[in-house]
Amino acid sequence: MVPELGQVALVLALILAVVQSVAPLWGSYTGNRVLMSLAKPAVTGQLVFAAVAFGALTYAFVTHDFSVAFVAGHSNSELPMFYRFGAVWGGHEGSLLLWILVLAIWSVLVAVFSRQMPERFVARVLGVLGVVAVGFLSFTLFTSNPFDRLIPAPVDGQDLNPILQDPALMFHPPLLYIGYVGFAVAFAFAIAALLEGRIDAAWARWTRPWTTAAWLFLTLGISLGSWWAYYELGWGGWWFWDPVENASFLPWLVGTALIHSLAVTEKRGLFKSWTLLLAISAFSLSLLGTFLVRSGILVSVHAFAADPSRGMYILAFMGIVVTVALALYAWRAPSMASDAGFKPLSRETFLLANNILLVIATLLILLGTLYPLFMDALNLGKISVGPPYFDLAFMIPMFPLMLLIGIGLHTMWRQTPSTPVWRKLRIPALAALVIGIPMPLFFYGTAGALTVLGSILAFWVMITAVIDLLPRVGPARLTRSHIGMCVAHFGLGVLILGVTFVSSYDLEVDRAGIPGQPVDLAGYEFTLLGTRGVQGPNFDAIEAEIEVSRDGEFVTTLYPQKRVYRVQRDPITQTAIGGGWRRELLVSMGEPLGDGAWSLRIQYKPLVRYIWLGTIFMALGGVIAISDRRYRLARRRETEPATTGSAPAAAGGQG
């Protein structure tokens, strides 16, 4: 009964989404205020029904209703309660339902926080969001219905894929989707602006907090996914340049560029058509990511079951939405081009460089990700592009970007600064050199040129970000958005520090672990003491006890496991991690070699934690920036028609 309720709710949500897309868009052309005013009730109703559908599926999981095919395929009577909630998005159909719920939440938030925007503009934004909702709701209902029944019901379910039974992975998809879908809001703002044929500082100020919010969730989502891959997949890598990872990273890169170009559009009224293109691209890349992952068109270690009809549907939807958006852009954007120039060493120049470099990085990664597809489509053989390409292709634009970040932070809008920026940055530059060069040499003995360069740039970015918060160095009056920016940039520096050191100095061996005989790695001795059987709630495992010591002194004991989940029977390696801010030590079990010996993979990862710490700072920076009073003030002041350009700089100071 409850699943049917969910099913009906989904159909009603679809009907409301159709109303939400057609009525306000039509009304905005004919000037029909009644039609436009339908948008808000429709979007609220859509959220209610999406929530009911989501609740119904959750209920089916919690109560073990195996007559629902999706539940039977992704749960089991032994599955612990916590994972039953997460299992809702542990497969294709449920993930789509989450997508829909998240989109409805974003849409309602836009409706709620847009009271002061012009009526017609809001109607158009909600209309565009409605079109996206129609696409995903009908996709779910027609190709991937999570409420399909199995009659008669199976006795028990097949269980959730064991590698997904992990706390981090419970939160990874929701965060990622909140980010992906959040870019739909920026997209809708861009399309509405193109329909209006007008874009101004007020538009940029409305769009900024939404974009930043989407970006910070995507940042956390990607980061959590990377952490999960690091400890759960047992390979010890934190980034694999896997197509599925790239699918989430590409919108992040463009979203980052968008945040920066929006700043220029708000403060200076420049880069207008460019900003619109970025807003369209960020969401298009989110859709592309969904397509690549859900159609199984690219080979990936995250093999999701491929279904051509689903692939066809998303492709058609993406094709229509993106082609219409880009055509609209090609038609309307030329008349919005901003022709005002700017001075060479002004902040605008540096933000332009930021955008160019981020877009280069995006294109190079996109090329590497899609190239296998091109080759295959042209019958030129099956290839894949190795991680070293991505490493290099990403590093090339990143090194200059890191250098320019530090300078750009200390430049001014419109003008070349009166005191040369070099004079202001002499001390930070010196500090970065003094700390950055010796650090790798002192702690790790040797260092390559790239390591030293990475180390210097990491400290350079951190230091220049922090000093901008100091009185007399930074701006006279600190706004929250300025503090947020500095925190996010500091986080970037922390991230680079982690990446540089872990890529330069990590060590890994695959060795036979013989009881009592230590294995050496990076000055640590790993001794297998023995193995024993243990039982989890829904799995059996063999657990090894491994003592780690350094120079004869006890460091820690690690307990890696080889698990066999009772339902799916596939062995799963559970890596044990000895944590620490200076390094992490990882041990995973391979296979028994006889006589109590096991093959072991032992890894040493210096400063690896700083990677995720950095992303937390970046997201925190986003939170601080959104909380800036300017965005709320602006909303109240924007009741009169927006005038171009002059208001924003003052807005922060008037609170």
Next chain:
Amino acid sequence: MTPTRKRRLVMVTALVAGVGLATTLALRAFQENMLYFYSPTEFVELGVPAERTIRVGGLVADGSVRRAPGSMTIEFLVTDHAYTVPVSYTGVLPDLFREGQGVVARGRIGDNGVFVAENLMAKHDENYMPPEVAQALHAGKMRAIERAQQGFPAETESNNGAAVADDSGHAGSSYSGGY
């Protein structure tokens, strides 16, 4: 030329040079990191370059996995039902590696015709296998049928041992002449 224009020219030149250099570097890295996928049939019939890292995929042949006691090195055969390729690998095996299942090995061909894998990828899902492997198996099946029609004995699981010797010899000769 005014100083502003001059400066702008310098900036544009620097930008173009920088982008050009970056593109060159990236394209070179691209060339070097393109990993071709070979099915066992392609591996044997077309031959593989000795100096390049490639990927080979198919099913791990039943009963073919061998490991010396206490050793970290295993040897096994990858098959697409038409041909088999002997593979050796040292290290910890992926969780889902087992006989009769799909596998993709990345590595190079060794001197003795054995493919030395530096990395193994086993499929992640019970019901489906990597598309490349599935296609390799389809093509392999087709080839096996053709070969049977040409009078070659169909290669079955039971004569694996003989087939390996046969095929690796074949591979050796065809790739030494092939590139």
Next chain:
Amino acid sequence: MWRYLAAPALFIVLLGFFLVGLFRDPTLVPSPLINQPAPQFELPQLLDPERTLALSDLATGEPVLLNVWATWCVGCRQEHGMLVDISRSGEIPIFGLNWKDDRTAALRWLERLGDPYVAVAVDDDGRVAIDWGVYGSPETFLLDGQGIIRYKHIGPIDQAVWEREFRPRIAQLRQGDS
């Protein structure tokens, strides 16, 4: 103006590649076994392990279906009701290949859900399934009376699939015979 068209143009080219890529999906490639004699096998039967089922039992002079199934496969459960209906209607005999499954679970399944099969062969280690080019379940093969594979369907059979893919082919085979 032209530079504004670059983005849509680039995207449309990409779309073209995706479209081609989708149709290179291996599940859409026709099986190389189509119109080939089916691979030989001889396996113990599920209901009576003492007896065996062989390819020769399928070549009865009449078209038959061979359905690959397992109790751990959700798609198989979805199509099972349809198979039972087909077998009741007597349209065509259905043989089963129980793939990498647990014997007791398989027997219980047939008892609970009904047994649409004339006979079920047990492919414990999946070796026969490999010969038949099976790489997922459910899969259903249509064989003509001489044991030649005429069609293969990947994924569950529902009413639509049955009407569209199987019925016309079976009718054609029967016509060809007469």
